[in-house]
Amino acid sequence: MIIGLDDTDSRDGMCTTYLMAVLVEKINAFASLKDYPLLVRLNPNIKYKTRGNAALAINIALNDKNNAAKVKELVIDTVEKMSVLSDENTNPGIVFIEIPDESMKNDISKFSLRAVRDVLEIREAKELLEQHDIDHRGFKNERGLIGALAAAGFALCGLSDHTFELIAYREKKNWGSPRIIDEGSVWAANAATYPDTWDTVDIENERIVFAPHSLDPILFGIRGKNEESVRRAFSMIGSEPIERHIVYRTNQNTDMHLIPAKIHEVQEDRSYILDGVVSKAPKTIIGGHIIFEISENGSSIECVAFEPTKGFRRIIRELREGDEVIVYGSVKDKTVNLEKIRIDRLNIQVLRNPVCCGKRMKSMGKGQGKRCEKCGAVSKEQVVEAVFRGISIGLYEVPPCARRHLAKPLIRFSYP
Numbered sequence: 001m002i003i004g005l006d007d008t009d010s011r012d013g014m015c016t017t018y019l020m021a022v023l024v025e026k027i028n029a030f031a032s033l034k035d036y037p038l039l040v041r042l043n044p045n046i047k048y049k050t051r052g053n054a055a056l057a058i059n060i061a062l063n064d065k066n067n068a069a070k071v072k073e074l075v076i077d078t079v080e081k082m083s084v085l086s087d088e089n090t091n092p093g094i095v096f097i098e099i100p101d102e103s104m105k106n107d108i109s110k111f112s113l114r115a116v117r118d119v120l121e122i123r124e125a126k127e128l129l130e131q132h133d134i135d136h137r138g139f140k141n142e143r144g145l146i147g148a149l150a151a152a153g154f155a156l157c158g159l160s161d162h163t164f165e166l167i168a169y170r171e172k173k174n175w176g177s178p179r180i181i182d183e184g185s186v187w188a189a190n191a192a193t194y195p196d197t198w199d200t201v202d203i204e205n206e207r208i209v210f211a212p213h214s215l216d217p218i219l220f221g222i223r224g225k226n227e228e229s230v231r232r233a234f235s236m237i238g239s240e241p242i243e244r245h246i247v248y249r250t251n252q253n254t255d256m257h258l259i260p261a262k263i264h265e266v267q268e269d270r271s272y273i274l275d276g277v278v279s280k281a282p283k284t285i286i287g288g289h290i291i292f293e294i295s296e297n298g299s300s301i302e303c304v305a306f307e308p309t310k311g312f313r314r315i316i317r318e319l320r321e322g323d324e325v326i327v328y329g330s331v332k333d334k335t336v337n338l339e340k341i342r343i344d345r346l347n348i349q350v351l352r353n354p355v356c357c358g359k360r361m362k363s364m365g366k367g368q369g370k371r372c373e374k375c376g377a378v379s380k381e382q383v384v385e386a387v388f389r390g391i392s393i394g395l396y397e398v399p400p401c402a403r404r405h406l407a408k409p410l411i412r413f414s415y416p
């Protein structure tokens with residue numbers, strides 16, 4: 001049986017990953033896990049999300065087929081008790097897939113990928129559930145069925161790329177108070193396990209980034225390429241007491257949300273990989289954000305590196321008109337919020353007045369040519385010169401402190 005869950009939490013507490021961790025323990029009496037529990041991140045631009053648009057699923061083998069009803073009851077009961085149903089924006093969904101067939105797999109795998117890349121309606125999830133006779137339970141407006149079905153779909157059909165995250169949870173009495181974590185042990189764990197783990201610390205910005213600051217039960221999460229690495233890092237970290245921990249397989253850090261496209265195809269609230277030539281040079285706006293424009297085949301779009309992307313903006317500031325780039329990021333308000341940029345060609349040509357008698361000729365006015373102030377020589381044209389560029393071609397990313405859950409870090413390109 002595959003069980004998908006979503007939308008149980010609110011900004012004031014709880015977290016669906018925690019609910020799943022509790023459920024996994026409870027289900028142990030009736031079934032065993034066939035694979036790692038799954039934590040999937042869906043479209044990061046969905047306005048209904050509480051934080052990171054996570055959805056969860058498990059694939060279990062029942063100890064006894066007659067236990068199916070008991071397991072469903074247990075899941076529904078746990079969701080009912082632990083969800084923050086009082087929050088207007090909490091609309092839990094639960095999906096139970098029992099006898100999958102090829103046509104169901106085909107339809108759900110498409111739905112799951114769309115949940116990561118596109119914006120879906122509750123109606124679409126319900127139609128698919130009914131069409132394939134999939135048992136489910138929705139609460140309130142049932143929006144959580146979208147994420148629950150998407151997560152169940154990934155558990156059914158697999159992920160094209162995956163990483164792991166070990167999440168440690170706080171004791172309930174500590175929820176809401178400042179987290180106690182031995183910072184030195186975190187730096188040491190990072191030094192011992194990077195690049196098999198990543199985004200535990202942000203070296204350039206001298207910060208620990210693996211612990212949230214919110215009211216939820218998560219103490220910290222360690223991301224890495226396999227279970228062994230995240231467990232090794234975990235064993236080195238000193239902290240307040242941990243109530244429980246769990247290792248999830250996940251689509252985090254895989255770039256699954258990015259759609260390769262042309263600028264004219266772009267839609268709001270989706271994330272893209274777009275080619276273009278810088279058509280308006282970067283400018284810094286209030287708040288320290290940097291904006292520039294790229295164009296391709298007559299279509300243009302603005303791109304922004306927000307202030308929290310810190311040192312990444314140093315690269316963006318150096319771009320010039322004519323540079324050929326590929327941008328990676330989500331489109332909000334007709335602007336690409338940059339996660340990465342690949343600079344493929346730098347425009348090193350600049351038009352300048354010619355040099356004469358050791359000095360630049362001076363313009364004599366519009367359309368009047370240039371004249372040497374010393375010998376009086378006149379030139380009609382400017383000349384093409386090479387300009388020094390403070391950047392090189394290559395792929396650049398925002399620092400760990402500004403990384404979105406789905407964004408693939410460069411370290412995963414070099415050490416896949």
Ligand code: ATP
Nearest residue numbers: 007042049050051052053054115120143144146147
């Ligand atoms: P947390 O960070 O604790 O996991 P969250 O950020 O996952 O919380 P949810 O409370 O799960 O946020 O709310 C997201 C809601 O949006 C869910 O109801 C989910 O079903 C729905 N949703 C997810 N992806 C899409 C999508 N692509 N299109 C439409 N709705 C979606």
